Amino acid sequence: MTEPxxxxxxxxxxILTAVGTVIGAVTGLLTALYSAxxxxxxxxxxxxxxxxxxxxxxxxSLRDFLTTLCEYAEAGLAESQYKLANLYREGRFVxxxxxxxxxx
Numbered sequence: 745m746t747e748p749x750x751x752x753x754x755x756x757x758x759i760l761t762a763v764g765t766v767i768g769a770v771t772g773l774l775t776a777l778y779s780a781x782x783x784x785x786x787x788x789x790x791x792x793x794x795x796x797x798x799x800x801x802x803x804x805s806l807r808d809f810l811t812t813l814c815e816y817a818e819a820g821l822a823e824s825q826y827k828l829a830n831l832y833r834e835g836r837f838v839x840x841x842x843x844x845x846x847x848x
Contacts, residue, residue, distance in 0.1 A: 829847075
């Protein structure tokens with residue numbers, strides 16, 4: 745008697761190949777949809793930090809840094825919140841303001 749031959753797709757390497765192919769296809773589709781703007785955050789949901797100290801900063805690169813830091817802090821990123829709180833507490837690049845430091 746001869747044993748029936750099994751298909752490549754019913755073996756472990758075949759199954760892993762199929763799963764990897766499906767994951768790759770789904771990732772490619774989601775990337776294309778996100779790039780086209782079909783999925784992803786709507787423009788109105790993007791954060792805009794309008795803290796007064798940012799508008800008063802004359803150095804453009806510092807203003808960009810503080811804006812980004814504030815937006816990330818508002819989005820809930822703990823490290824950005826911590827850094828922003830320390831800037832307020834120490835009065836570095838922003839006016840010293842303990843209440844704002846505690847807020848973050």
